[in-house]
Amino acid sequence: MYVIRTWDLPTRLFHWALVLCVTGLFITGNMGGDAMRWHFFLGYTVLTLLLFRFFWGWLGGYWSRFAHFPLSPRSVVAYLSGRWPETHLGHNPLGSYSVLLMLLALAVQAVAGLISDDEIATHGPLSILVSGDWVSLATSWHTQIGKFLVLGLIGLHVAAIVVYKVSKGLSLVPPMIHGDKTLNLPTVSSADGWRERLWALAMLIWSISLVWVLVHMAD
Numbered sequence: 367m368y369v370i371r372t373w374d375l376p377t378r379l380f381h382w383a384l385v386l387c388v389t390g391l392f393i394t395g396n397m398g399g400d401a402m403r404w405h406f407f408l409g410y411t412v413l414t415l416l417l418f419r420f421f422w423g424w425l426g427g428y429w430s431r432f433a434h435f436p437l438s439p440r441s442v443v444a445y446l447s448g449r450w451p452e453t454h455l456g457h458n459p460l461g462s463y464s465v466l467l468m469l470l471a472l473a474v475q476a477v478a479g480l481i482s483d484d485e486i487a488t489h490g491p492l493s494i495l496v497s498g499d500w501v502s503l504a505t506s507w508h509t510q511i512g513k514f515l516v517l518g519l520i521g522l523h524v525a526a527i528v529v530y531k532v533s534k535g536l537s538l539v540p541p542m543i544h545g546d547k548t549l550n551l552p553t554v555s556s557a558d559g560w561r562e563r564l565w566a567l568a569m570l571i572w573s574i575s576l577v578w579v580l581v582h583m584a585d
């Protein structure tokens with residue numbers, strides 16, 4: 367048996383931090399009032415995480431790289447017709463599309479939040495930089511369509527993991543916790559040593575700085 371590092375530590379931390387922040391965003395967004403301070407902070411954190419994941423999609427471990435997401439129609443057909451190689455440990459074709467869609471929906475949701483205004487007590491830090499039309503569009507997206515789109519995609523994501531477990535008996539969750547998958551053939555693993563982790567820390571600091579500059583653009 368071969369134990370293959372599939373999800374490197376930065377990808378796993380990214381995933382569970384995203385889960386915590388998105389959960390917190392739904393709670394604080396529904397609470398309103400003073401909780402909106404936390405809603406803003408969590409929104410900036412999600413933007414930071416997404417920016418980090420964007421860099422990590424180019425520089426991260428083998429299975430976290432966007433270049434290794436099987437997006438071609440040929441991969442989709444192979445997967446749907448049951449000809450998917452056991453040695454492909456990263457996201458499968460449908461998983462890859464759903465992950466990218468989820469990242470995009472979260473990014474649009476966070477950016478819309480930056481320019482939203484509820485016309486009562488809360489307005490995003492960049493709402494004064496754009497026209498009223500953009501503010502209205504962003505606000506209705508953020509509070510209606512975008513919110514439900516993100517919720518729907520998360521629902522599908524979790525449902526797919528449950529279906530995988532029930533229909534194929536495969537648990538996808540433990541590898542997202544400890545990083546490894548086990549199979550009886552050798553295949554490529556994701557580099558996940560201290561050098562890669564330091565590199566990830568540098569990417570994270572860079573992402574925090576970029577989001578800080580973005581959020582303070584109108585100060």
Ligand code: HEM
Pocket residue numbers: 377380381384385386388389419430456457458461465468469520523524527538539540542
């Ligand atoms: C707010 C809720 C959630 C969001 C936004 C979310 C988002 C994501 C994203 C973006 C990825 C891709 C990871 C990457 O390549 O960087 C992913 C993968 C994954 N997520 Fe979630 N997730 C959520 C909730 C959950 C929950 C509750 C579970 C556990 C039941 C879970 C289990 C997994 C697993 C196992 C994978 C890897 C799937 C695979 O093997 O292809 N996620 N998730």
